[in-house]
Amino acid sequence: MGVHAAAQAWRALSREAEAADTRHRHQVNGPLRHAQWQGRDADSAFHTMERTEQILEVVRVEAEAAALILETVADRMDQARTNLLNALRRADEWGLPVSPDGAVGLPPQSAPQHHDPDPGADALMLLRSQLQARIDAAVAGAREAAEQGAQALGRLDADILTAPRTFGAAAESARDAADVAKDLGLVAPAVPENTDPRQAAAWWAALTPDQQQSLSALHPEEIGRLDGLPSAVRDRANRLLLEQQSDALHVGAPDGAGPTYGEYSRRENALRALKDRLDGADGDPEDRQLYLLALDPRGDGRAVVATGDPDTADHTAVLVPGTGTTLAGMPGQIDRAAALRTEAARAAGPGSRVSVISWLGYDAPELDASMATTDRAEQGAADMRRFTEGVRTAQGDRHGHLTVIGHSYGTTAVGIAARGGDGLRADDIIGVASPGMGTDRAEKLHIDPAHVWLGTAPDDMISNAAGLTLGPDPARAEFGGRTFGVDTHGHSGYWDPDSQSLANQGRIIAGLQPAPTPAPPTAPLAPHDESAAPDHRRPRTAG
Incomplete structure (x- = not known):
């Protein structure tokens, strides 16, 4: 049928738009950013390239919506045609004539007589009435499908390639997709709840490529959040979601309920900073490419970003940040993950694949009373366990080496997640600057x-407060863990370039033994002034 062919053509356009967007990011935008092109011309060019990528994303969504409309209409037309043909065949069997306009008649010999009623004629009248109802229903179904399709198609943005606006198009395309489903009377797709990564992976694998493409384009939030799905799939869905959410915040305005203008601006700035950091990595070598595995801008915001593909990595680490970390701080967390990945890759040797994931998948406490309780850690524990299980699931039968790292309150979150259920399925656990891991024994x-x-x-005041409210000091011998050498200062120096602190974490990620804790210094340590850090040091984020 021609409508089915048209649907496939629109789906092919959606697929090509997605591929073109990926090529543009990695072959045009990324290399130019890596070349450190700056100035007025560069600003103008990057703005134009950003619009190009946005257009491609909108075309991806709108074309997929058009495919869904045409496919749905074609299926309903096919069903109406089948129903009509079945009714016509039954009319032939019963000898009932059907006129070109669909009216069902009676055979000439069955015309009503003025004398006594004929029981056979009554039966034919009943059959004629039933057939008429079936024919009318088939025609009405076809007409309704056509009207719904026309209404839904009318919602789509036919001028996206020529319209001058930049902002609003991505958010509008997301609304279009939702409205199209309502126009067609479609129920929400049966996407699994994010509770069982193995179930989610099996569900995804059972879908056809067309179904996968449609769900990723039209329901990016639902697909992007599913632990257990391939990282590349989640990344494509979440990048689309990032564009749509950022666009919606830019053009949206509070209506007196919900977030204030300031909150809208804060969330938009956080999403913009994350997008800029992701864009800045476009064109990186494959082993350093970024994968956006989860995104939720609500509240303080949550995000999960992998440096390197965890699905194919020989060594994977999950870095959990601590107090004060919000979505706005994700660029700094990604920098820390990148530093760890570099050190781990150096330790593992040539040919080894390493991925480090920055996991802000929980609501980290603020700099208030919430940091003195285990409440936030308890709330995020199940999510962390499900995420690490999802990492294992996406890796398949291959068992890569998995390390989970917590920093500051992040060690509390890691400890409480690891002690519950079946644990984190990790090969190694690292606690950096821990104020307590919510348990008294490593076992x-x-x-x-x-x-x-x-x-x-030695001069980290946060870890020196261990044992007060979040559990006993895990660095003490009675906890049962092991210590590694740290040669940096303060609460945020553990990722300083060329430090033993960073190198030892890299060695553990690579499955190797770290250097031991050095003997105590014989002279007092000089106070550490972070404001005097040299320019090459990575930016630091709150603990």
Whole structure:
């Protein structure tokens, strides 16, 4: 049928738009950013390239919506045609004539007589009435499908390639997709709840490529959040979601309920900073490409970003940040993950694939009373366990080496997640600057205590407060873990370039033994002034 062919053509356009967007990011935008092109011309060019990528994303969504409309209409037309043909065949069997306008008649010999009623004629009258109802229903179904399709198609943005506006188009395309489903009377797709990564992976694998493409384009939020799906799939869905959410915040305005103008601006700025950091990595070598595995701008915001593909990595680490970390701080967290990935790759040697994931998948406490309780860690524990199980699921039968790292309150979150359920399925756990891991013994973390590592700078005031409210100091011998050498200062120096602190974390990620904790210094340490850090040091984020 021609409508089915048209649907496939629109779906092919959607697929090509997505491919073109990927090529543009990695072959045009990314290389130019890496070349450090700056100035007025560069600003203008990058603005134009951003609009080009936005257009391609909108075309991807709108073309997929057109395919869904045409496919749905074609299926309903096919069903109406089948119903009509079945009714006509039955009319032939019963000898009932059907006129070109669909009216069902009676055979000439069955015309009503003025004398006594004929029981056979009554039966034919009943059959004629039933057939007429079936024919009318088939024609009405076809007409309704056509009208719904026309209304839905009318919502789509036919002028996206020529319209001058930049902002609003991505958000509008998302609304169009939702309205199209309503016009067609479609129920929400049966996407699994994000509770079982293995179930989600099996569900995804059972879909056809066309179904996968449609769900990714029209329901990016639902697909992007599913632990257990391939990282590349989640990245494509979440990047589309990032564009749509950022666009919606830019053009949206509070109506007196919900977020204030300031909140809208804060969320938009956080999403923009994340997008800029992702864009800045476009064109990076494959082993350093970024994958946006989760995104939620509500509240303080949550995001999960992998440096390197965890699905194919030999060594994977999950870095959990601590107090004060919000979506706005994700660029700095990605920098820390990148530093860890570089050190781990150096330790693992040539040919080894390494991925480090910055996991802000929980609501980290603020700099208030919430940091003195385990409440936030408890709330995020199940999500962290499900995420690490999803990492294992996406890797398939291959068992890569998995390390989970917590920093500051992040160690509390890691400890509480690891002690619950079946643990984190990690090969190693690292606690950096831990104020307590929510448990008194390393053996309670569902892991060999010999693979629980603790590192603390001598002048780190946060870790020196361990044992007050979040559990006993895990760096003490009675906890049962092991310590590694730290040569940096303060609460945020553990990722300083060329430091033993960073190198030791990299060695653990690579499955190697770290250097031991050095002997105490014989002279007092000079106070650490972060404001005097040299320019090459990476920006730091709150603990």
